[in-house]
Amino acid sequence: MNDSKPLENGTNTILTAVNSINLILGLPINSYAMCLILSGAGGTMASELFFLNLIVSVLTSSLASVFYFAIYCNIKMIAVAWSAIMLFYVSVPSFQRNMVKYKVTVSTAGTSMAFTTNSVFIKLVGREGESKRTKLTSIIGAVIGAVDFFQGTASTFSVDCPVSLGELVLIELEKKALLMAVDWFPNKIEIESPEGDIYHFPIYRLIANGQTHLFKEAKAVPLLVLVWWDIAEEGIPHCMKAGNPLDLPYEVRFTFTKSTEFLFTLSTGLVELNLKCLANSKDTWKTINDIAYVKSTDISDYVREHWKEDAFFGHQYLNGVNPILIRRCTALPDNFPVTNDMLSIHGGRSLEEEMKNGNMFLLDYKNLDGVEANIINGKQQYLMAPLVLLHLTPERKLRPIAIQLKQKPSEDNPIFLPTDSEYDWLMAKIYVRSADFSDHQLNFHLLRTHLLAEVFTLSLLRNVPMVHPLYKLLIPHTRFTLQINNLARGFLISKKGFFNNYAASGGKAMKTILQRSTASLTYSSLCPPDDIKERGMDSVPGYYYRDDALQLWAIIYRFVEGILGYYYHTDAEVQKDSELQKWINDIFFHGFLAEASTGVPQSLSSVGELVKFVTMVIFTGSAQHSAANSGQFDYGGWMPNTPITLRCPPPTTKGSSSQSSMLEALPDVAATANGLSTMWLLSKQSSDFHPLGHYKEEHFSEEIPCKFILDFKAELAEFGAAVNARNQTLEVPYTYMDPQLVENSVAV
Template sequence: NLIETQQLSSHSTWFYMLLSIIKKRRFRAISFFVPSCDLGPFFLVQLELKALEVEDHWFCSKVIVTDPEGRQQLFPCYQWLSPKKKTILREATGFHSKCKSIYNSVIVCAVSCRWSVYDSEIPHIVQVDSASGLPYETVSILSMLFPEYIKKHWMTDTFFGYQFLNGLNPMMIKRCSKLPNNFPVTNDMVKSALPKESSLEKEMEKGNIFLCDYARLGGIVGNVIDGIQQYLAAPLCLLFSNPQGKLLPIAIQLKQKPEAQNPIFLPTDSKHDWLLAKLFVRNAEFNENAVNFHLLRTHLLAEVFTMATLRALPSVHPLFKLLFPHIRYTLQINIMGRKLLIDLPSLYIFTTQNCAIGIKGMITLMRRATASLTYSSLCLPDNIKERGLENIPHYYYRDDGLKLWNIIHKFVNGVVAHYYTDRDVQEDSELQTWLTEIVEHGFLKNDNSGIPKSFHTVAELVKFVTMLIFTVSAQHAAVNNGQFDFGAWMPNFPSTMKAPPPTTKGQATAESILAALPNVKHTLIQIIWQLSYPFGYYPEELFVEAVPLQKMEQFRQDLKALEGEIEARNKNLELPYDYLNPKNVANSVDL
């Protein structure tokens, strides 16, 4: 590669450089010199690429400037240089907006990153139609496993119950201390599933009864696929954690309104009646996971977090440096999803072509889910407590997730406390603007969400940033990485049902169940994932100060220790839970 460099001008604050690219072959470390002169202190470097080909692009990782005395300054880049634009780099030392004597904030991305409203009642998205409209630094690759265990165990009550804790959607289950009025389960119905000397009321008092309520799906009309009406239910499922630590379903009602044509199905019913009821619950799980817990609560929130960070925080801001590895590929994967996996103007192509919940139903569900979105539900320790799941056994999502939350919190606190006091937090206008963008465009100014409207203390900021990083990394891994494991064997996770929920008992047969399941072509949902950087691995040198660098190294050591703990435990499990093993968690949302 031949590189010609030319000094255009020098200034005490700005230092311009022009790189004329003669040939594009491969990446190299490039060194060049400018005539010795007194530049004085400078904080910005501008790069401009000149290429022979119009679409020629070069990736620049960083610029290191060494003065005649040997002192070095680092200017992180980590993005593609384009002939179409000039790139401004800021020196790596972190400063927040209170440090006005150091720099005047220039928020470049606020011009290029604009909000778009897909629907007024769901979080807003970036105003870009294709990934090519994004900055060139958002690029990555794709890849794909096969589960035999699910094929062998999908019909058992034990595995059915297990999936509420450690399957693809460990978010619906909650402890039941009192039955809902619309779920009239009696002790006589379930006594055969309980210990001999016990009762439903006693087990609820002990904290052993749990509920999954899919009320958000109520009233949604099924999709029409290839001219055939599809169906979905809005079930209530009651579960019992038995003395052996197994979570078992003991009652299922498929519609929200109790009536004669809406029977409560029980394990003592015929095996086909019971299996069909469980299949409708699994389909409800599919819808809640795909639309609410995966799309809304990780992808769309991650897009909001990314947009707010790019618009409100300059690259020199310590919070930008901390968050950038966790937002880097979000806009790319979301836009690719809307263009490739998705059939615009719908959001996901499989919802309109392969699933019971079509585009209208999906928007309805997403609106309801957005309205019920709370800050506490995104903060794992609060969420576990609210759902009453502190003591249920074998809940590995909870166990591993809380350990990951604490490791992230320790890391974030170490970095944030290095730059901020409580007063700094209160006076950082860019930080407050960043939060306002998230509240307005992600939570739609919902006063019932519990989302903070401003930050007053370091502790508040640390918790919020911990939530953000956990959401886009660990939480996304928990609700995404098992898609193929739990969904490749279609009967375990049906995307649609071709028959309506049964209104009477004793009618289901093996043939009627098979006829209710999706056609083969409607189950061919391509499962891929994008290879992002592993959790805690930060190849970009965005920090230069000793304290954040030390905290990053300690963070990696803590993650490695947790990896060892999880792998040691998994050796003794029939079905290992590995989705929150740090080595399987990506830095950012990647599918």
């Protein structure tokens, strides 16, 4: 019995240590699990953690039982043997000194619900051999599970092999659940070989349970089978086939943050604007001062004060939300019979002289001509197709000098002038501004940014693998585009959506306007250098949209030229790239409906042609969308400046308009409230916002492309500083193309 005494005395210490381990491990595991349950963020993960704690308890209790048995039986050899086993287990790495080690670093996405608590296995495949299927577990991760693959973390592991595998060409990745499957979204895996070489494996996709995923070096399986084309309406760009956001591949859905914020803003917009009590009102506005004006911005305050002024009316067509409609007028359209006798031009100059001098400009809403305006609550709405002549004065102010509200001249379609009565002229401008709302929303905003960006995105996902430089370059500029368009089809342009319920251009009108706008779409109109020249707007003073668009286009062009020039050295390389040619052909067919008259290339034959087209794609989804979207509430927050519908036909004779007839024509209370709420929603920036040029996902690994990205960001920052300095001097700043406020993609 004396021989067993030392062992028995040491056992108390060992058992105390075992129980302490049980407590130390169990308390944080159970506490963390309870936090997950209480927060509602991880019921599945919590269940696995509770089960893990049970396993730890069983193992430590088993260890204690073995020592008790050794003491009771006075069998020293059992204790010695058990200790030897434990020593061998702990010191296994010392027996692997002849093994070569691969350092594997796994980065999990930072978005909510990207983590997993399941087991992850990897196999490395090289040109000279392959590793065993290895479970990725660190010492800490083996105990508390969630650490290794938690969102926003990068964890490092070791994969041991008897000999070097040579150049790595492939990895196999598999995830298996202990109890409940928890999908995982890793960003990338980087592997350092024993020779010191670094291999990059971009993932950026959902890893489901029980499936083996193969990833090549700098390449992953493209999303060729997960997205399909659909035709929502004949005569407009094709879209993605998806019934609701849950039908979208996980890779292209909103992050948890984006989803939560969007749905919250959507559901609380009326409340936030203090308009909830007005949303279903049947009333009309009795006085101009009664009109709802709630949430304001600096610019919307300015709009409310100056909306009646001719100079501000003209300003909006240079620097408002629809700055691509205006063009220089060198000859009047035949259907717009303005004469010198009607006009009073400063300095006594004639209309012909001022057109020759380049001081006359035209707004032509011909795409709205003859559309069947919406019927709301059984009441016919009205949508005009105006012609507007504007004059650039010696004071460098752009002012309207003649307005015809319908395309076809007639006795009941007078040409309104600034010399007419106050309300005749004001009403004419109101009908123009209402027409501009529909043209802006359906043509410039929806068609030319949202729908085209969706086409660019779908074609990329369907045709271009992740290894391709085009994919790496464009994928950040497709972020959230598919889901935001899916939501737009549900909330804005569906049969029960905003346009059908409240806008004059809802119902049949919307389809007609979109089809006509698509038919008039050209490649050159999507490229600011070409578009501005074609519209004769290259020398107009105070045209800040033009100035910023050309600067941003040039910066994006240099960036694209650098990146693509690194990969494509000759035109022949572009011509022989089958994936590239499939991408452009899909865009031509599905986006521009195979119309050669658009000028969109069906194939790409040179590096220069490729650079220009890709520049257009990036510009459209970032800067152009910002120009069309960001200022909606600024210029629409005061409803009379941008009426979404008009409830009365336009005046057919002069002298018949009054404040009373104006109020009768303006949108009713419910339409106003819902219009303001919608524009507020669409103008609101998400906290999950990626500014232009900021790429959080590292798709490029080569040194030179990464340097081009840094140069791109530096150029954008320099340009942004210049924009801010200029805006300090302006009465109405133009901020919509400030790179810090421009999102990488169509995401709202």
